[in-house]
Amino acid sequence: MSLNNNLMLEAKDLLVFYENALAINNVSIKCRKGEITGIFGANSAGKSTLMSTLSGLILDLKIKEERKGGERITWFGDIKYEGHNIINIKPSERARMGIVLCPERRQVFPESSTLENLKIGAYLATREQAKKTLEYVLNLFPELKKLLHREAGFLSGGEQQMLAIGRALMAQPKMLLLDEPLLGLAPAVEARLAQAVKEINEQTGITVVLSEQYARPVFPIIDYGYVLENGSIVLEGSAGELMNNPDVLAAYFGM
Amino acid sequence: MELIVYGIVNSVILIMMSVGFALVYGVSRVPNFAHGALFILSGYLTWIFLNRFGLPYILAILLALILITIIGALLYRLIIIRVRGMPVSEIIASFGVGLAILEYLRWSGLRGMTYMLPPFIPGSTNIFGVVIDYQRILIVIGGLGLLAFLWFFTTYTKTGLALKAIAQNERAALALGIDADMAATVAVALGALFAGIAGVFILPKGNIVVEMGYEVLIFAIAVSVCGGLGSWKGAIYASFLIGFAQILTVKYIASHYHFVVALLVIIAVLITRPSGLFGKQKELEERV
Numbered sequence A: 001m002s003l004n005n006n007l008m009l010e011a012k013d014l015l016v017f018y019e020n021a022l023a024i025n026n027v028s029i030k031c032r033k034g035e036i037t038g039i040f041g042a043n044s045a046g047k048s049t050l051m052s053t054l055s056g057l058i059l060d061l062k063i064k065e066e067r068k069g070g071e072r073i074t075w076f077g078d079i080k081y082e083g084h085n086i087i088n089i090k091p092s093e094r095a096r097m098g099i100v101l102c103p104e105r106r107q108v109f110p111e112s113s114t115l116e117n118l119k120i121g122a123y124l125a126t127r128e129q130a131k132k133t134l135e136y137v138l139n140l141f142p143e144l145k146k147l148l149h150r151e152a153g154f155l156s157g158g159e160q161q162m163l164a165i166g167r168a169l170m171a172q173p174k175m176l177l178l179d180e181p182l183l184g185l186a187p188a189v190e191a192r193l194a195q196a197v198k199e200i201n202e203q204t205g206i207t208v209v210l211s212e213q214y215a216r217p218v219f220p221i222i223d224y225g226y227v228l229e230n231g232s233i234v235l236e237g238s239a240g241e242l243m244n245n246p247d248v249l250a251a252y253f254g255m
Numbered sequence B: 001m002e003l004i005v006y007g008i009v010n011s012v013i014l015i016m017m018s019v020g021f022a023l024v025y026g027v028s029r030v031p032n033f034a035h036g037a038l039f040i041l042s043g044y045l046t047w048i049f050l051n052r053f054g055l056p057y058i059l060a061i062l063l064a065l066i067l068i069t070i071i072g073a074l075l076y077r078l079i080i081i082r083v084r085g086m087p088v089s090e091i092i093a094s095f096g097v098g099l100a101i102l103e104y105l106r107w108s109g110l111r112g113m114t115y116m117l118p119p120f121i122p123g124s125t126n127i128f129g130v131v132i133d134y135q136r137i138l139i140v141i142g143g144l145g146l147l148a149f150l151w152f153f154t155t156y157t158k159t160g161l162a163l164k165a166i167a168q169n170e171r172a173a174l175a176l177g178i179d180a181d182m183a184a185t186v187a188v189a190l191g192a193l194f195a196g197i198a199g200v201f202i203l204p205k206g207n208i209v210v211e212m213g214y215e216v217l218i219f220a221i222a223v224s225v226c227g228g229l230g231s232w233k234g235a236i237y238a239s240f241l242i243g244f245a246q247i248l249t250v251k252y253i254a255s256h257y258h259f260v261v262a263l264l265v266i267i268a269v270l271i272t273r274p275s276g277l278f279g280k281q282k283e284l285e286e287r288v
Helices: A047-055 A057-067 A091-097 A114-124 A127-140 A142-147 A157-170 A187-204 A216-221 A239-243 A246-252 B002-028 B035-052 B057-083 B087-107 B134-156 B158-168 B170-175 B180-205 B210-227 B232-252 B255-272
Strands: A007-018 A021-032 A036-040 A073-081 A099-102 A175-179 A207-212 A224-229 A232-238 B124-127 B130-133
Touching (some): A021 A207, A021 A232, A036 A187, A047 A057, A047 A073, A047 A099, A047 A175, A114 A127, A127 A142, A187 A207, A224 A239, B002 B130, B002 B158, B035 B210, B057 B087, B134 B158, B134 B180, B158 B170, B170 B180
Parallel strands (some): A036 A207, A099 A175, A175 A207
Antiparallel strands (some): A224 A232
């Protein structure tokens, strides 16, 4: 019972179709408040589709596809977030409710300066909150201090990822969705960012859901993990349980 | 001297005519082909308020500008939103609205000398030995004021920053809680307001004629294409380029060629540098 009260988000029996292709097959996940939940899987396993279903961007994608007469996207199932069913709520509205996505491949605003990216992130924040969070982000990523007035498009991959995470924090999330935050980064930067995510989670209590292809660098920081294959969950468990499964180790942890 | 003064005036006129168009396209990728019609409509509304209702000039202008802003918002909410994301349909839909407005005005009798707005301050003065009327000076001041406002709006206000965000990466902006339709509505309404302000400032130079609506649209497109579609800073530089080119043409070739200059610029830019002077480089968007 106490476990249930702890639930921040629960997706139940999610099915997502692109035309007739099944991208997400009967996926149910639970994310507990204050924990870090990992979603692992190879390319095209459905990680990004799951993330856009959770963040609501899939609604926007559906409208766009409909307008240009492209793929028909349909979904079934429920997503309960803090007691509300949010499956048909717009992404901007979900951000207002506290679900903020840090998208795949960082997607910083390339022509805006680092500082302006952060200011844009604070769209939903009050002036007070924005000031406090800005300070927090710059403490977390001191690298960004020197780059505040540089155009974000000219930052390195690692710096852009720090900026993207910082920008998401500026939106005052209760739940942070990180879609492949370590994609294409050098191993040293990977470890640094994974540590930063842990720090954010511990210091601010923000619930984190992160997806990754290779679990090794984020394995030390997750509390619970799911493994996706061809759109279905093939395995789930606490960090320890996953760690002791030889199949997982071979396939997803590169060990 | 005369060339410089009138070159600057002409350039600022082009800025005023085109900055709204460039802004709307830059923010929401909506090519608002009703731009010229909104320009004329604001002048016509001002004339109606001034002469039919006998309102004071300032009040007539303010009312017309408020109305034109609302019309801009409705244009997006009622019409463009339905074809959003399909550029050709957006052009056809907005141009259709523009045509409807302009041809309705023509049909209802907008021609000849009757429709004329008085200058804000009558008379003229002397700058560096060049005779220039007060209205043209006010146009320069108004144009610069418009740019200052635009700069302030997109640098310091939340809505302005949100518009910039949507223009650069819509999905990332949505994930941060910015509503794309809200941003596009604000952009089109603001663009309509800018077209309206341009109309109110510039139309007192001559008669309110329907043809000018088409002319303004073509100038706006020429400037935007030359400056790089979507970049309103590029539009400013392009305005000066085309503005001076026109004045030189008028001076050394013949005055009726000034319109051809704008069209030649479109062709020349599209041949040599299709993304315009300040066209965006795609490589910057994503660094892995």
